[in-house]
Amino acid sequence: MSKVSRFAVALFLALAATPAAAQEGWPVRTVRLVVPSSPGGGTDLYARFLAQGLTEGLKQQFIVDNRPGASGNIGAEIAARAAPDGYTFFVSASPALIMNQSLYRNLPYNAERDFIPVARGVSSPLVFASHPSVPVKTLPALVALGKREPGKLTHGSAGAGSALNLVVKMLEEATGARFVHVPYKGIAPALQALLSGEIAFVASDIGAILPHIRSGRVLALAVTEQTPQLPGVPTLAAAGYPNIQASASFMVVAPAGTPSAIVQRLNAEIARVMKSPATRERLEGQGFIPKFDTPDEFAAGLRRERQMWGDVIRRNKITAD
Numbered sequence: 001m002s003k004v005s006r007f008a009v010a011l012f013l014a015l016a017a018t019p020a021a022a023q024e025g026w027p028v029r030t031v032r033l034v035v036p037s038s039p040g041g042g043t044d045l046y047a048r049f050l051a052q053g054l055t056e057g058l059k060q061q062f063i064v065d066n067r068p069g070a071s072g073n074i075g076a077e078i079a080a081r082a083a084p085d086g087y088t089f090f091v092s093a094s095p096a097l098i099m100n101q102s103l104y105r106n107l108p109y110n111a112e113r114d115f116i117p118v119a120r121g122v123s124s125p126l127v128f129a130s131h132p133s134v135p136v137k138t139l140p141a142l143v144a145l146g147k148r149e150p151g152k153l154t155h156g157s158a159g160a161g162s163a164l165n166l167v168v169k170m171l172e173e174a175t176g177a178r179f180v181h182v183p184y185k186g187i188a189p190a191l192q193a194l195l196s197g198e199i200a201f202v203a204s205d206i207g208a209i210l211p212h213i214r215s216g217r218v219l220a221l222a223v224t225e226q227t228p229q230l231p232g233v234p235t236l237a238a239a240g241y242p243n244i245q246a247s248a249s250f251m252v253v254a255p256a257g258t259p260s261a262i263v264q265r266l267n268a269e270i271a272r273v274m275k276s277p278a279t280r281e282r283l284e285g286q287g288f289i290p291k292f293d294t295p296d297e298f299a300a301g302l303r304r305e306r307q308m309w310g311d312v313i314r315r316n317k318i319t320a321d
Helices: 003-025 042-058 070-080 094-103 139-148 163-175 187-196 206-214 260-275 277-285 295-315
Strands: 031-035 062-066 088-092 115-130 154-157 180-183 201-205 219-223 247-255
Touching (some): 031 042, 042 247, 042 260, 070 088, 070 247, 088 115, 115 260, 115 295, 139 163, 154 163, 154 187, 163 201, 187 201, 187 206, 260 277, 260 295
Parallel strands (some): 031 062, 031 088, 154 180
Antiparallel strands (some): 115 219, 115 247
16 A cells, blocks of 8 residues: 555545544534523523533533523524534523424424434423412412403413423313413513512413512412422412323523434433532422433423423413514
8 A cells, every 4th residue: 555545545544534533522612502592581590500510510611601592493503503512502491492393483493303302301390489469379260260260360481382381271261261371571570560560470480480479479370280389388289170181391402413422412411410410409499309310301292292282382372563
């Protein structure tokens, strides 16, 4: 073999080995976690817990990049178009990855095609909570008022078709009550509207609303599943609505094309972070329930949820365009 041929073979082997070597050493620089909501909501809280744990464990900086708006679509598009090199991930609640496919006719991304599932992360019970000025103390009383005076009570959410909106739609379907939906650009501004009395009630992930319940500024009426953070608050089943089952999920996905080795590594690192006693205590203190799905298990769960929430959206003819 000539010197030129030997050099060409050596160069080919070196180039072929480069991606594997880069993946093995990942991460070698700052990693961005795109969050499609404002600071202060459940997704942001989870992303910041995660960023701290991953930074400490992997010895590289993980930063949160908040890109709120359009029910998560702005942040999702940014993440979907990012280079699939393991240095941008998308940390999102359900809408951008599950509901928006059924809500929008012309999304600038396809949640199933443009992202690779990495980790479920955590789930969070949903809490129905009202402003003290509303003359009710229980969820059945709220429902009764919504039936007696349909269209009088307003509820806020993180956007049309969010889990926080759809669980109220499920309550309306089950009871015949009618409420007025007021969408906001994230749960944080919706909670500010609740605190000021601009809206009557919300269904919120527990992490975002728990401080306001503890301070007495809002009243917890019911929770979708029992949680030690709200021991005296009845579940939906105990309140008389056993068929309404919903929770908020905060998930991590990668741009399509991200190497499988990096996806698997990050899945394992997220599990490690959430199993550490300090982080787990902080997560559970906010009402988050850690999940330890593999990427394949997470992908299967996403398919089921897209079907379930899509059915609710279609039955109620909800659109966001």
